[in-house]
Amino acid sequence: MYRERAAVGVAGAVVWESVAAGGAPARVLPDGCLDLLWSSRAGLLVAGPDRTAHLSASAPGERWVGLRLPPGVGPAVFGAPAHELRDQRVLLADLWGLAAAELADRIAGVAGVDPGRHHRAGPVRAEPVAALLETVAAARLRAAGGPDPLGVRVAGRLAAGATVAAAAAEVGLGARALHRRSQLLFGYGPKTLARILRMRRALDLARAGTPLAETAALAGYADQAHLTRDVKEFAGVPPSRLLPA
Known part of the structure; x- marks a missing residue:
């Protein structure tokens, strides 16, 4: 349950x-x-x-x-x-x-x-x-005075599919500074967070019935094989193992 x-x-x-x-x-x-x-x-x-x-x-x-x-x-x-x-x-x-x-x-x-x-x-x-x-x-x-507003902005942009470079530019930080702040706020760098959030978006699409090839394109992967590699890296199993039968 x-x-x-x-x-x-x-x-x-x-x-x-x-x-x-x-x-x-x-x-x-x-x-x-x-x-x-x-x-x-x-x-x-x-x-x-x-x-x-x-x-x-x-x-x-x-x-x-x-x-x-x-x-x-x-x-x-x-x-x-x-x-x-x-x-x-x-x-x-x-x-x-x-x-x-x-x-x-x-x-x-x-x-x-x-x-x-x-x-x-x-x-x-x-x-x-x-x-x-x-x-x-x-x-x-x-x-604590609320969450760090930079973390909320960066996470929101990456969750919406923005690139790391675009998110960094929006908050006015260089790549190294954003990486340091991301380690503190998210536990890993912005690229890893972006990949994880992209995987979550893709799985939501696939669970809603979108075919995997179309899911890959909509979520920003190069192709279905790219999606499968990313899911296996983060989830430990291919996408098919995470979807309803």
Whole structure:
């Protein structure tokens, strides 16, 4: 079971919820985002920006609630540069210390779990957990003065299909300066972010029923083979493995 909705209080963020069925690990594709996660077994975690697909293994019945922060926003919420969290899943306590323990206690009170061991003490109430994650993230974002506007602008232009050179020119930075800022904000350089966002656009088109050859052209690939190579590099499998049967 998986569902998501737009977050409240953090522009562009998404709240998602899932219950693991067990079996094969779930393939989580890179998207340039950082996530604030809560697991009914593992507690509070931070998922850094991935360069390749992350295989997420969960116990049957494990409940997950996440707040997916759009590219460039996570560092302001977590108080850490994105590149330090790249390809990692870390305990929130490692970043927030006592504030993470306080949040865990608040979640235990609304979710029906043991605050020390995180196991289920009854039916998990996911929506109050999501609301707490939204509230805390929004408060930290306000305290930080909001996300870096450069990150929001660059990510928005790249998501719309602009070239890295065009995005750099629009924000008035040279290639090296943009690369340095991108490492801090996104966890990798602007070219990698642009390729990841292009892959996401292509998969959205293909999942909507657009043939792969047409998808490649619409998303800005040289041809279908180029699309397949990029998807395999970032997702670990060809596009056909990621589409409905």
